[in-house]
Amino acid sequence: MFNKAHILEAQGKYEEAIKCYDQLSEIDPENPAPIFNKGVILVLKLGAYQEAIKCFDRTLEIIPDDYFSLHYRGISLRKSGNLQESLDSFDKALKVDENGVITYIDKGDTFKETGNTEKATECYDKALKLVKKSFYGD
16 A cells, blocks of 8 residues: 555655555554655645644654654745744754754755845755765765
């Protein structure tokens, strides 16, 4: 069923993929993977930000320090206009993985939306330093 959901998602059949993920969640409600994958589709493909936030909140009930759930929750919050909550979620993700390059970029984008270009630049600079470090070392 999980493979079927991935195939449907790859084919752009997002609603059908979500139905598969919902069925998987009914079978095993404590498995965060189908809930998380549903949330990603909702935020990135369907623009259903509030529903996505609920998915990521549920995955965080199961795994409280899940970096990716915190990160995508931050994206969902930003896209729904909850900029401060978005920043808080990104901060929590960075406490889990301080080397989260994409989180620094998304956090910078959120600061940019608030008009705080100085903080945005700091986030982008941190992301760039992390990328350089991963390629060239300290």
